Amino acid sequence: MFKKILGFTAAATLALGLTACGEEEAGTDTNTETGTETETETVSVGEQVDHTIIGIDPGAGLMNITINDAVPAYGLEDWTIVEGSGAAMAAALTSAYENEEPIIVTGWSPHWKFSAFDLKYLEDPQGVYGGAEDVHTIARLGLAEDHPDAYTLLDQFQWEPNNIEDVMALINDGMDPEEAAAQWVGENEELVSTWTEGVNSVDGEELSLLYVAWDDVIAGTNVVANVLESVGYEVELVQVDAGPMWAGVASGSGDALVGAWLPTTHADYYAEFEGQFEDLGSNLHGTALGLVVPTYMDIDSIEDLTDAE
Incomplete structure (x- = not known):
């Protein structure tokens, strides 16, 4: 079932817990001492971010679109949308970016974050976020x-x-x-x-x-x-x-x-x-609205959040 979390503390705590970037592909790891190879599993983007999207103010139009349109359109009912504030979102993004950790946030432009960080909007094939405003x-x-x-x-x-x-x-x-x-x-x-x-x-x-x-x-x-x-x-x-x-x-x-x-x-x-x-x-x-990630993350579309699970 779709979940929401309220508050700045929740956003900050979740951001600190995100510790990988991009999708880790399946393959093998070799023990340099024994020469033994072990299989590694694919880690989806959803798993990397704990199936969490960092949002902004409850009731904001961007949040309403994300919760009421994007979640059902892309099958994200098992994801958590963190409700907080623009400041909480920016703090979580800054912390993750500085440590090159994965994070997904609700974003809009113009915003200073696009000048401060290398970010990208995830493609929105369903068009739930509409065109430029x-x-x-x-x-x-x-x-x-x-x-x-x-x-x-x-x-x-x-x-x-x-x-x-x-x-x-x-x-x-x-x-x-x-x-x-x-x-x-x-x-x-x-x-x-x-x-x-x-x-x-x-x-x-x-x-x-x-x-x-x-x-x-x-x-x-x-x-x-x-x-x-x-x-x-x-x-x-x-x-x-x-x-x-x-x-x-x-x-x-x-x-x-x-x-x-x-x-x-x-x-x-x-x-x-x-x-x-x-x-x-x-x-x-x-202007623009949508889901935003750092460019170092290996994901291009909101659809990939479901496909990668």
């Missing part, structure tokens, strides 16, 4: 009338995966998100000027941006907040879970969010609150 900016109804310059800036905000990954890398290296955003904005004035074109300065008007604690969303939200503050807004950043994030903008208690992954990850929230917000469109193209 976009990250959208979502505003509350009435924002254009109440704060037209903020609305214009948010509507014009658009960048590329390599831009956000630069900010994420600074944060991962230990810089405070606010400081990382300020440094990136200062080094990318030409791009930022396209967001502020036609935007007038204001005098301390208050805005709130809602965000989830995902590395990419933290980076993007802090960058947008920095630019809004540069034209005179006082911006409050409010960290919540995905559901409250969407509900907050839909109810008008939050002004906007810049981390809506569509059309897959946040599809349920989009449908639930449709008509209660304004979708300003994509601010970033070229």
Whole structure:
């Protein structure tokens, strides 16, 4: 039966227990002292990782797809999906990678891990993770009338995966998100000027941006907040879970969010609150979702998780 494990400790403990990389093929070992040959058995990828996939936050769209779609589609009912957080997943991946141990994680890009490590997505022949997604900016109804310059800036905000990954890398290296955003904005004035074109300065008007604690969303939200503050807004950043994030903008208690992954990850929230917000469109193209492994692992497809058992 399909199993789930909750919590950071479980993820870290499991990661420390993974001690081989790639699939060990059947063959023979020779005792150098006696010359005796013994047969060695094939160790499947599933056995190497204890039939475990390290996941992220419970309820995240990526986790819902993995548990509700990927598991039955690929016959992984005997696998364990560890529920924890993005930080727990990254810690487990870092530990395994540094020791060249096997590990399978739920992954998405843009993310700093692809800059830090040599990783690959497992092929998804069933297409359960869908194609590339976009990250959208979502505003509350009435924002254009109440704060037209903020609305214009948010509507014009658009960048590329390599831009956000630069900010994420600074944060991962230990810089405070606010400081990382300020440094990136200062080094990318030409791009930022396209967001502020036609935007007038204001005098301390208050805005709130809602965000989830995902590395990419933290980076993007802090960058947008920095630019809004540069034209005179006082911006409050409010960290919540995905559901409250969407509900907050839909109810008008939050002004906007810049981390809506569509059309897959946040599809349920989009449908639930449709008509209660304004979708300003994509601010970033070229995202991806799926199962991720280090390139040193000898596996290429999710199908191989079943075939190798």
